Amino acid sequence: MxxxxxxxxxxxxxxxxxxxxxxxxxxxxxxxxxxxxxxxxxxxxxxxxxxxxxxxxxxxSKDDLFRACVNQEGTRLLESIVAVVRDDLPADEQLWRGLRGFFGFVGAHREGWAVLYRQASGRQPFAADIAALRGRIVEVVAGMLGRAVLASGGTEAREPDLTASAYALVGAAESVADWLADHPEADPDHSAARLMNFTWLGARQLLQGELWQPSSA
Amino acid sequence: MxxxxxxxxxxxxxxxxxxxxxxxxxxxxxxxxxxxxxxxxxxxxxxxxxxxxxxxxxxxSKDDLFRACVNQEGTRLLESIVAVVRDDLPADEQLWRGLRGFFGFVGAHREGWAVLYRQASGRQPFAADIAALRGRIVEVVAGMLGRAVLASGGTEAREPDLTASAYALVGAAESVADWLADHPEADPDHSAARLMNFTWLGARQLLQGELWQPSSA
Known part of the structure; x- marks a missing residue:
């Protein structure tokens, strides 16, 4: 039986x-x-x-394990951004969603952020992985800015200008994220809104063709 | 004789x-x-x-030597910013001068930048020195933004908002500087102007009380 x-x-x-x-x-x-x-x-x-x-x-080994951690957290970070950005939305909504996704990741995975940004970014050979990850995010952001220029009736923006703006935006987001990681009481959405205000208002002016000019040389 | x-x-x-x-x-x-x-x-x-x-x-030792390099380049970096910023100038001129000083340093001392940003910022105990250097620059920038708010007739800005904006600006500048360090053909003043446009136009709107609001939650 x-x-x-x-x-x-x-x-x-x-x-x-x-x-x-x-x-x-x-x-x-x-x-x-x-x-x-x-x-x-x-x-x-x-x-x-x-x-x-x-x-x-x-x-x-510890090196293998660290690399696996970097890969996992990097993938989570990238997914938290691209999962919420939709090409058919206006540029400001795309940027807002991307920033909320990014700060949401950092707020929920402070330890993952610490590994990526504080441990791996200064340590070869992982620094190259982090630079590649940052490069992919910069490309996503530059593409979004470029579409925004076209959608707002502008002529096609020069690629180096888009890339530089994307580096500025990504760097600003990293810097605020690192502050956020040290302030567990802070609201990630609040950080996203701060950065949105700091960069979008300026980006919108730029898209509309306004330029800041030094009054002296 | x-x-x-x-x-x-x-x-x-x-x-x-x-x-x-x-x-x-x-x-x-x-x-x-x-x-x-x-x-x-x-x-x-x-x-x-x-x-x-x-x-x-x-x-x-090599550690001592590295620390001396970090101290020297960090001091040069800080001096290149504070030497050109004058409190009696309008906020946008202060920011412009500070950015030109910063990108001028990176353009002229690409190797010093590489040591500070790529080598030291991920390596204990130097990471703490770099964080402290960044903290001093953030304080200078936050103070400048705060004076700009007052000068433009605004009420005193909340300190966390100034600090977050300063982190955003410093992070944007670091990111563009790191791009600059890899592009010897690029003009540091051009990078400064790009970042000025990217951040100042937005900061000005903020100082004037404009806020970006999400259209959806």
Whole structure:
């Protein structure tokens, strides 16, 4: 009788993907807290509630693990922006949604932000990954600004001007995000609105062809 | 007779300050080129035309030397901004001068910028120095924006709003500067004008009380 066959013991084994995710999330927390150098595989294993050999077996060396953290958080960051921006919206709505998505990510994943911006951006070879991630975001923003110029009846903007404006906007957003990461009491939407006001009003004037000119040389 | 007394041999010894400056400038070039880890004291000594023991004797370990480079370039950067900003000028002129000073520094000291922004900002304990330097610049900019609000007849701006705007402006400037450092053919004044247009037109609207409001929630 089947009912009398002893069932296989239930090991409560988690699927590999779930285990890996636990390890990665634990690693992000430890890297954010300690910095790359001071973070130990022991502490990461403790944080994940998993043995150290299993961390090595699943995700490799500390360098491998850090790279996996950077990739995960970078992908989450990029997705939080592109998931909410729709090409058919007016430029200011696109920018607003993109900024809310970005600051929403930072507010909800302060540790991920710390790993990306504070740990990885100054450390080779990860700095190159971060520069590439920033480059992709700059391209998205430059494209959006270019469409906005055309939609507002302007002639096609020069590509270097769009790129420089996109770098300015992305840099401003990073800087405010880093402030936000240190102020858990702050509202991410409030930061998005501040930045929107700081940049959009100026961008709109630019789109309308207004230019600031120095009164002296 | 005094004239017949043999003069002391002239050793062409350079004053210590000049020697140190040569070593520091050489070190900045090597750190910018190689990154902190790959930079060797041998290469720095070669670049300075000085023996390695003398580099150690004058400036200490590689860590000490790097710290001296960060301090020197950070001081130069700060001076290039505050030297040209005058409190008695209108806010837009102050901002314009500050931006020109900043981009002028980056254009003339691309290697110093690389050390500060790309090497030191992600490396403890130097990251804390860079954060402190950025904090001082943010304070200068926030103060300037606050005076501009008052001068344009506005009520006293809330300090968190000024600080956030200053972070946005400083971050935008850093991002465009980093682009500039990779484009030796670009004109620093052109970058300053681009950023001025991008931020000032918006800041002016803000100072005049205009606010961007989302049309949807």
């Amino acid at each position: 089947l009912a009398s066959v002893p069932s296989r013991p239930t090991f409560k084994r988690l699927p590999r993907a779930v285990r890996e995710q636990q390890m990665l999330d634990a690693a992000v927390r430890v890297f954010a807290r300690r910095g790359f150098h001071a973070a130990s595989m022991d502490e990461i294993a403790d944080e994940a509630g998993i043995s150290k050999p299993m961390v090595y077996a699943y995700l490799g | 005094l004239a017949s007394v043999p003069s002391r041999p002239t050793f062409k010894r350079l004053p210590r300050a000049v020697r140190e400056q040569q070593m520091l400038d050489a070190a900045v070039r090597v750190f910018a080129r190689r990154g902190f880890h790959a930079a060797s004291m041998d290469e720095i000594a070669d670049e300075a035309g000085i023996s390695k023991p003398m580099v150690y004797a004058y400036l200490g």
